Amino acid sequence: METIPAYRELQRDLCEFDDVSIVFRAASKCFEFRSKSISEWQNYLPWELLLLTRWAYVFCESSYPHSKVATEYDLNRLINKVKVLSEQQGPNLIKSSNALAKFMRTLAFQQFWHQETDLAGHLGRQVHLFSRLTDRNGRTVESVFQNKTGLTCLDFLTLALTAWMRFLPNHSLQFIDYSWFQPIDSLCSKEKVEAFFNLLSASRLEIKTYLRSLKEQPLEYQLLEASPLRRYPFLRIDNKHFVYSPFLIQDLASYFVYDFLKIGNLESGVLGSFGDVFEKYIQLGLDHSNAVFIPEGGLRQLLGRQHRVVDYVVPGEEGTLFIEAKGIEMRFLARLDPSDEVMRDSLEDSIIKGVVQGMIVANRVIKNPPERLRNLRQPFFLLLVTYKELYLGSGSEAWSEFLEEAVLPHLRNSSITEPPIKPDHIFFISVKDYDRLIQAVGHDINRAFAILKAIIILSKEPVSRKLVFGMYLDELDKAGNQRPQYIQEGVDSVFTKVQAALEQYESNSKK
Structure with a gap:
């Protein structure tokens, strides 16, 4: 890291300045974004300004004999050097599978949190x-x-x-x-x-x-x-x-x-407790939509205590929805280095496990269902709901990127030769967009199936493919205007x- 000339040059430049003068000027620019639309963000970008603020604290020395107070010109010059570094040292994913999806995901983790609106x-x-x-x-x-x-x-x-x-x-x-x-x-x-x-x-x-x-x-x-x-x-x-x-x-x-x-x-066990709570939260949405569902405990009674299950099975008029709640976010390394191996390692115990669970339940429903599950209709849809957005794209994209190689061995070990849920019927959805889906379906869960089918069609074409589930709701104008009652409370x-x-x-x- 220290051998990169542009980085060494920026460090030397920062050493000349009083850190707080840079911090104040960078913050002033950040506050200007409040009155601008995202399309108007030019020259100064909020993530670059925060990075410069970080480096000002790290490299500026108050003991430097001639510390200068940064001017507008100085801020502009320093930000330009940050931009040069970003261009030189950006993610190198050309040789990876699904390179564009990985590149967009990395940038989304860096930038999209600046665009949150629904406080x-x-x-x-x-x-x-x-x-x-x-x-x-x-x-x-x-x-x-x-x-x-x-x-x-x-x-x-x-x-x-x-x-x-x-x-x-x-x-x-x-x-x-x-x-x-x-x-x-x-x-x-x-x-x-x-x-x-x-x-x-x-x-x-x-x-x-x-x-x-x-x-x-x-x-x-x-x-x-x-x-x-x-x-x-x-x-x-x-x-x-x-x-x-x-x-x-x-x-x-x-x-x-x-x-x-x-x-x-x-204390240990906090996130385990949150997992229980997160499952209950998903049920608030199902109750709001008047869904008839079979929870995890009911599935274990039907399929056996040792059988892998999902959190909820939701029968519908146009298919069956499997829901697995994962109260997680993407691990730090996978956000910044989304190589295939890192993605598999980071998601093995969450997303990959959830997909395997959904596939195994779907296979049992097809091959040897107990009485209560015999009338479940196809197609099957698998919804993996996470606390934060993972930016995995469509199920088909994630399948070709890392899921297929990770999931198929588990299926073979369970004597499943073909995935019983189509990859494009797998959805990764943050809890924020789960609530928006519930908002869209209102008090009739059957509306969800038409929405999911429309999203599958959109995801097949590169021109209409989206990075996150909520963008499809925007495209379809299906978000609705009234929050679910539990959210409003x-x-x-x-x-x-x-x-x-x-x-x-x-x-x-x-x-």
Whole structure:
């Protein structure tokens, strides 16, 4: 990494500057994106600005005898050097299978989190996943989060929403302090606000130390990964907190609780508990759509305790839907180096396992079904629902890329000669888009089959093929306008309370 001339040159340039002057200028550019559509993003790009911010902290030295304050010209020159590095050291996937799909996936992990829009949906979903639903032992995931942070998940989401409101496009400031939260004091005390900032903020010295501990990552990983500033999106300066990018605030409100539980040094078994909760969440959607379904426990009774099963079998008028819930995200290495071998290793215990489970259940339904499963109609569809988007594309693309080689040996071991579910009938769908699918079908799960068949047709042609399931819903104009009731209940438990607190505060202020 150190031998790359352009990288050494950029390091030398950064050493001349005061790091905070670069940080402030980069953040100012990030805030300009709030009032621009994605098609207007030019010259400066938010992921490049956050990368430059990271490197400013890593390489700028305050002890340098003539540290300069960065100007607009300096920022432009430094960003151009970041762009050169990105072009020189981008992903080299030409010799891999499905090279274009891998390339697009890598860029999606780097960039798409800057394009999230449905904050309300994310908040409503998390209320159920982290505060309301329990695992098989009657525990919520929230108890672990609260022990580590001093905040309930509802506290955190309330504070995250309130912080997000500070940085709406009509607000020009990039600082936030405790006074901003005063109107919601009835919901979250000052002590909770302090716990919120203690969790999410770092001083200049602390963030430099944190980022320098990551410095030895290969350069190509640094160029492509989502910013590590997502862990500490606030720079603590005295009693105020500076925000590097409004996208970081949207991200923390959407995913921080999950990320903290996943990568933090927490008690063992937390993610196992989340798996139980995630399955229950999927059932909320099935209940909303009035689906008649057979859950995992019922399948085990029908097929035998040792038989591999999926989480839900959903009979329909135009086919049968198999659903497997995997509360996962793509592993770090597979996001940045999606070679066939890495993909198989990373997804063996999740996606590959889920496909095998679906195939084995489908084969049993065809070959030797128990009485209750004899009337299940073909075609079969397999839905693998994950917590975060994996950007695997269509089932056919993933099959040719890595699934076929990984799945077929398992099928042969079970004496299955042909896949009983067609590859293009396999769908990878984030929980966000699962909720959008439920929104589209309303209270009739049978509508899902027409949508899935239409998506299969679109996915066959390169010109209409999409990277993620939700893009097909947009193409088909099938997303619907009214959130499922369970999502809206979660949204109301956060938004409505904040709105009521703000209105009460305003009313009291006028007295």
